[in-house]
Amino acid sequence: MNTLDFPQLASAADIKAGFEQHGYICSEEIATAVFLACQLRKPILVEGPPGVGKTELAKTTAKLLELPLIRLQCYEGLDEAKALYEWKYGKQLLYTQVLKEKLGDLLQGAKGLAESVDRLHHFGDIFYSEDFLEPRPLLKAMHESEGSILLIDEVDKSDYEFESLLLEILSDYQVSIPEIGTVKAKSSPVVFLTSNNTRDISDALKRRCLHLYIPFPTTDLEERIVRSRVPDVDEGLREQIVNFVHSLRQLDLKKVPAISETIDWARSLLLLHAEQLDEATVRSTLNVLLKFQDDIEATEPELRSLLSPPKSGLAGGA
Amino acid sequence: MPSRLVSFINVLRSHDVRISPAETLDAVQVITTLGYEDRGQLRSGLSLALAKTAEEKVTFNRCFDQFFSYQLPESAEREAANSEEAVDSIPGADPAELEAAEAALQQMDGEGAETRLDLEGELAGDAALAGELDLPIMDMLRNDDRNALALAIARAGDAAGLPEIQMFTQKGQFTRRILDELGEAHIRSAIVELENRGSDALGELQGYRDRLRELVRDHVEREYLLHAQGRNQQFMDDVLAKARLSHIEHHYLHRVQDLVRRMAKKLAARHSRRRKVTKRGQLNMAKTLRRGIAHEGVLFNLYWKSTKKQRPQILAVCDVSGSVSAYAKFLLMFLYSLYDVLPRVRSFAFSNRLGEVSELFDQHTVEKAVELVNWQYGGATDYGASLMDFAQLALDDIDSQTTVIILGDARNNNGDPRLDVMQSIYARARQVIWLNPESRPMWGSGDSEMPRYLSCCHFAAECSSLAHLERIVDRLLRSAH
Numbered sequence: 001m002n003t004l005d006f007p008q009l010a011s012a013a014d015i016k017a018g019f020e021q022h023g024y025i026c027s028e029e030i031a032t033a034v035f036l037a038c039q040l041r042k043p044i045l046v047e048g049p050p051g052v053g054k055t056e057l058a059k060t061t062a063k064l065l066e067l068p069l070i071r072l073q074c075y076e077g078l079d080e081a082k083a084l085y086e087w088k089y090g091k092q093l094l095y096t097q098v099l100k101e102k103l104g105d106l107l108q109g110a111k112g113l114a115e116s117v118d119r120l121h122h123f124g125d126i127f128y129s130e131d132f133l134e135p136r137p138l139l140k141a142m143h144e145s146e147g148s149i150l151l152i153d154e155v156d157k158s159d160y161e162f163e164s165l166l167l168e169i170l171s172d173y174q175v176s177i178p179e180i181g182t183v184k185a186k187s188s189p190v191v192f193l194t195s196n197n198t199r200d201i202s203d204a205l206k207r208r209c210l211h212l213y214i215p216f217p218t219t220d221l222e223e224r225i226v227r228s229r230v231p232d233v234d235e236g237l238r239e240q241i242v243n244f245v246h247s248l249r250q251l252d253l254k255k256v257p258a259i260s261e262t263i264d265w266a267r268s269l270l271l272l273h274a275e276q277l278d279e280a281t282v283r284s285t286l287n288v289l290l291k292f293q294d295d296i297e298a299t300e301p302e303l304r305s306l307l308s309p310p311k312s313g314l315a316g317g318a
Numbered sequence: 319m320p321s322r323l324v325s326f327i328n329v330l331r332s333h334d335v336r337i338s339p340a341e342t343l344d345a346v347q348v349i350t351t352l353g354y355e356d357r358g359q360l361r362s363g364l365s366l367a368l369a370k371t372a373e374e375k376v377t378f379n380r381c382f383d384q385f386f387s388y389q390l391p392e393s394a395e396r397e398a399a400n401s402e403e404a405v406d407s408i409p410g411a412d413p414a415e416l417e418a419a420e421a422a423l424q425q426m427d428g429e430g431a432e433t434r435l436d437l438e439g440e441l442a443g444d445a446a447l448a449g450e451l452d453l454p455i456m457d458m459l460r461n462d463d464r465n466a467l468a469l470a471i472a473r474a475g476d477a478a479g480l481p482e483i484q485m486f487t488q489k490g491q492f493t494r495r496i497l498d499e500l501g502e503a504h505i506r507s508a509i510v511e512l513e514n515r516g517s518d519a520l521g522e523l524q525g526y527r528d529r530l531r532e533l534v535r536d537h538v539e540r541e542y543l544l545h546a547q548g549r550n551q552q553f554m555d556d557v558l559a560k561a562r563l564s565h566i567e568h569h570y571l572h573r574v575q576d577l578v579r580r581m582a583k584k585l586a587a588r589h590s591r592r593r594k595v596t597k598r599g600q601l602n603m604a605k606t607l608r609r610g611i612a613h614e615g616v617l618f619n620l621y622w623k624s625t626k627k628q629r630p631q632i633l634a635v636c637d638v639s640g641s642v643s644a645y646a647k648f649l650l651m652f653l654y655s656l657y658d659v660l661p662r663v664r665s666f667a668f669s670n671r672l673g674e675v676s677e678l679f680d681q682h683t684v685e686k687a688v689e690l691v692n693w694q695y696g697g698a699t700d701y702g703a704s705l706m707d708f709a710q711l712a713l714d715d716i717d718s719q720t721t722v723i724i725l726g727d728a729r730n731n732n733g734d735p736r737l738d739v740m741q742s743i744y745a746r747a748r749q750v751i752w753l754n755p756e757s758r759p760m761w762g763s764g765d766s767e768m769p770r771y772l773s774c775c776h777f778a779a780e781c782s783s784l785a786h787l788e789r790i791v792d793r794l795l796r797s798a799h
Contacts, residue, residue: 012359029362032352036363039351040344047372089603096611197372200586207338210366213375 024060033212043191048214051258058192062149072137074158128179147187156195230266257289332548437519474499559784582655631662637726639669669697672707702736728768744774753781
């Protein structure tokens with residue numbers, strides 16, 4: 001019935017180890033967050049710069065627990081008809097047609113208007129019933145009897161009204177449908193909300209969630225991530241890659257390269273059979289790391305100085 | 319522990335971390351789930367439940383380390399070990415000298431052992447003295463039980479109300495109170511007694527007393543930093559918010575800017591939810607169907623989902639002549655810090671002529687832009703000409719969703735106030751707000767045209783401090799939407 005039964009969730013250390021088996025290398029903090037979220041049955045609001053693995057965290061949790069992942073991508077203008085439920089209008093229309101034909105049989109022998117109305121009242125009304133309900137992601141998550149992972153992605157892109165809509169689900173794991181009543185979750189899902197911080201999330205929403213901030217990883221952690229994702233890159237190159245990306249993050253750029261870019265870059269370098277980083281290789285592959293022409297132009301003159309410190313660091317380390 | 323947690327949360331609150339009672343309960347749950355074994359894990363767990371922005375996380379980590387530091391005696395020992403190492407590694411020290419010093423230290427230890435015997439003997443021989451010193455704190459001091467000492471001092475501190483400490487002048491007072499709580503008076507009288515007797519044990523007992531005093535003083539110092547610092551900052555902010563803006567010393571300007579940013583953030587959070595986003599017209603099937611049922615399911619009456627389009631526009635017209643420029647600066651800072659809620663702000667600056675300065679704010683940071691504006695438009699004021707300029711520039715853009723804010727002292731150097739222009743603005747705008755840094759009784763004195771301009775304002779207010787500004791901007795946000 002509930003998520004506590006999973007042996008994978010016995011402790012934060014178990015979660016961390018489990019994540020690593022699925023190729024998601026994480027810090028102690030992230031594992032603690034998932035552990036607490038499952039234990040206290042609270043949603044996690046994950047914030048952090050883009051590309052640090054916020055969405056990936058939810059996906060990996062789903063893999064680890066072998067539960068279905070239900071994903072709701074937020075955008076401006078998202079409303080309850082797309083997030084929660086919708087009525088099956090076509091079928092409802094057909095139903096009214098059928099009802100009209102049956103009406104004669106139903107009211108046969110009824111004397112006067114009062115009795116007819118009375119009979120109509122006794123006739124089961126299924127116009128607004130679960131039969132005609134089309135569940136959208138949020139309602140679907142309530143219906144999953146084995147539990148599920150609900151990922152509400154980029155909640156900062158949605159409207160403020162939508163945030164209020166989420167409050168009921170996040171605090172009580174239930175959904176109110178005016179025509180039917182309250183639908184309670186059969187088994188409370190593990191909920192992840194992610195935000196890129198394009199705007200402040202309301203206090204009411206934050207209050208209901210655990211708040212996890214994922215920063216850019218330390219060099220050590222990032223090296224392990226690259227090792228797990230791109231195992232074919234040899235150690236020296238990996239160290240150079242990570243050090244270079246870290247020094248890039250110190251620069252004043254429009255968009256700083258994230259973990260996903262580091263991984264992409266490592267893959268590209270592997271395809272190019274690069275043995276080690278030199279100015280020419282970096283220059284030709286810089287567009288994998290930096291997504292704005294301005295950033296690339298700002299970085300190119302610095303390349304030489306950016307490339308030298310990691311090398312001296314290597315020498316010092318050896 | 320719950321009481322320690324609550325006082326920790328109070329510390330966080332005094333450092334501007336917003337924590338609701340519900341979050342406090344979450345924190346309690348976190349503690350029961352995680353236990354106390356793993357300090358790092360507990361720290362990240364509590365941070366998940368209590369600190370909800372990246373900045374708050376930084377504050378949280380700092381406070382956590384400060385608050386729970388003295389509960390970890392191992393760290394003190396580690397520090398002691400470090401200092402010993404430091405002694406060992408004094409550069410340039412002669413090894414022989416070091417050896418001599420070590421020998422001296424050992425000798426001192428030996429003497430300590432001897433005097434300890436003295437005190438034992440003295441106590442054994444005198445029941446009254448033994449009774450005087452029969453204190454738990456004495457046992458701890460004699461056994462050098464750091465855990466117990468730290469705990470006893472923390473308890474005594476709580477009993478003495480130490481978390482309420484406000485000013486550094488109270489430190490002595492609190493130290494005294496805690497010492498009394500711990501029964502230091504008995505030790506003192508025992509010392510007097512030993513002094514009278516000329517006993518050998520005097521030195522040892524004095525040593526204990528000094529150690530106790532030092533520990534308590536340290537504890538008070540730490541608590542002061544933890545509790546009072548945040549509170550003092552709040553106090554300072556309160557003072558700054560109420561001070562006349564033109565009187566705030568240059569020294570405090572960066573604090574004021576910080577304060578403005580925080581106030582603006584608060585206002586933005588309060589009002590942001592009112593902003594409606596425009597939506598495309600969509601067919602509202604549910605409503606259309608429901609209406610259709612009355613007509614045998616024929617949908618000839620269509621209903622559309624529509625959201626009201628609201629685009630409030632704000633035109634800020636600021637006098638930047640010498641007397642008023644300080645106020646204009648803060649008003650503009652406020653308005654541009656509210657970009658999230660008020661995306662359509664245009665600003666105009668004037669003294670003897672008027673120009674639009676919105677672009678400056680697009681290109682530079684708010685602080686820098688304000689400086690540039692002052693530099694470009696400063697001078698003697700001419701309201702008539704400036705209003706004419708404003709009408710030429712912007713009158714056509716003023717509509718029923720436009721709020722015009724005029725900031726100035728309305729001192730026109732006896733020129734023509736051009737009320738007719740003001741009236742045409744008044745007639746077109748949703749509202750005209752006049753902010754005057756002078757206090758109300760001064761309005762209309764000398765060359766002030768305020769009473770005449772008042773007839774063309776929906777609302778006029780005195781605005782000489784940040785607190786005023788905040789209230790006015792709050793009102794503005796409420797009415798602009």
